Amino acid sequence: MKILVAIKQVPERDAQIGIAADGRWIDESDLNYTINEPDAYALEEALQLKEKNGGEVVVMCAGPERAASTLREALAKGADRAIHIEAEDLGERDTLGVAQVLADAARDEAPDLILTGLQSEDLGLGQTGVVLAELLGIPHATIIMQVEKTDTGLRVKRELEDGWFQHVEMPLPALLTIQSGGNKLRYATLMGIKKAKTKETKTVQAAATASPSITLERVYLPEKQKKTEMLTGTPDEVATKLVEKLKFEVRVI
Amino acid sequence: MSGVLVVMEQRGGVWNRMSFEALAAGQQLAAKLGMECSGAVIGEDVDAFVTELAGKKLAKVFAVQHALLKDYTSDGYVAALKSLVKQVEPAYVVLPHTYQVRDFAPALATRFRQALISDVIAIHDGPVFVRQLLQGKLNADYKLTGAGPCFVSVQAGTFRAEAVEEGAAAVESFAPQLEASQIRSKPGELFREAAHTVDLGAASVIVSVGRGIGEQENIGIVEELAAALGAELAASRPICDNGWLPMERQVGSSGQTVAPKLYLAIGISGAIQHLVGMKGSKTVIAINKDENAPIFEVADYGVVGDLFEVVPALTKAVLAAKG
Ligand SMILES: Cc1cc2nc3c(=O)[nH]c(=O)nc-3n(C[C@H](O)[C@H](O)[C@H](O)COP(=O)(O)OP(=O)(O)OC[C@H]3O[C@@H](n4cnc5c(N)ncnc54)[C@H](O)[C@@H]3O)c2cc1C
């Protein structure tokens, strides 16, 4: 089975986020980047499927030059090849525009299965995978926790709200958006890091797309709605104040 | 193109209550734009739902019915709604941001060469649609630049279902053309994992731990605080994903919904999927080193600080107070 995994590079979670001078995106100058967490689970699922059923795992990422480091990390974890779709203008594209360049690369590869994360941590659209499937004309299923290959295609476990699940059967080729927590993530080994240096990364330029149907106009800090009473002081002082609240207002002590 | 069309969600004869939040959003958007608002329900037999909707302030209620729409499939819903939207020609299509909508709405929008504006938390004049970035750390304003129709999904809890305006609506049935061969995937029955051994829903005090705890070995300090308070221990999703605490202790949209007297959130950022599971708590206390963490938006009391200093101090103070 040939599996293509779409991974996105996003700011590290604990990063201090500032707003860019033009007010339309975050200030990227001092940020460190990493793999989008659900995409790490998508990669893990792909690697485990390959271990069980054989085949190839190809990772692809659309992004600026810095995205190459995230692809290298995926190669170190065990992906066979990487495709870097170089695009400096992702911010000006809508979901359709981003999915379009991923679809171009996917068409060339003709994989049996495409995995994406269910949602990116920066834009949080939760859409790119579904749009990609639609552009390629293949079936999809979202928020997937488990994937099993069957004689006719796939049987997947879909997460629903409130602790409910559902199995879905589907033919291949197909696209799945992967939820976190289905597998335990592996670390790259020293051996893997060494081997990654010999693996192929193909760099292609992203094609221009139609003008976007929606645009991001402005980015800003959310206005505080709620009057939270902030307790300040040394840890011991804060603890004393909290205990007062717990005793006399919340009444749980 | 004119008007707002709200697509409601039902499953197995039961509304998804978020549908009424979307309906309120649709009515308010329509009023802002001086347009009419209509609603649609999809399924094999949706008469009972349609009767209820006919009592709302809507221009029309569309009953989208077909035997192939009995169980939800993305293929069936996308095909049916595509033909409905083509016929009705709304300027805006509003949906609740549910798991089902996440599954089909991006594909539906793509059929019209539009991008869905997902998970919207406010609609201002313009219209300007507000979404969250970076899990709630920032807000972003989006505007429509394409030809439409504009597809919008609204976040849980943003609009109030009670705000839906009553009225009277004409019912119209809509029978989409569907073939069994169009539906490529086969959905199975819904199921739940083995019964929970802890019922967080019944707990009156919950101490909940998030990724700020850093490592599994550190969870002990939170357990000690929970023990001192006689509280149940709960967690955000990444803690359970990592296997640091069992899945059944997860609070949120895909975990348990809780409403204790006190919810103490430690090292939890406050992503919407977590908040929907705990915002019914009577009192919320948050301890987080980031003063801009969204959890403070739902907290009654907040401590900006390092949990590794604050939590042990609090445990000590609680034990001392209890004597
Ligand atoms: C479909 C879907 C369903 C989901 N379902 C759920 C769900 O049911 N439940 C759920 O919780 N999540 C769910 N999520 C995930 C959710 O979006 C968030 O990713 C998750 O809630 C984040 O968990 P967290 O707050 O523990 O981690 P983070 O977002 O990483 O936050 C960690 C916090 O700890 C703080 N911190 C770090 N170090 C310290 C320190 N030393 N002292 C004090 N504070 C510190 C940081 O400032 C930060 O705010 C779901 C996501 C999706 C897409």
Ligand SMILES: Nc1ncnc2c1ncn2[C@@H]1O[C@H](COP(=O)(O)O)[C@@H](O)[C@H]1O
């Ligand atoms: N620029 C990109 N390059 C590769 N994959 C991407 C990119 N943007 C989004 N994706 C994939 O689409 C998923 C959903 O992203 P989003 O729709 O932004 O929430 C991510 O988890 C990735 O798997």
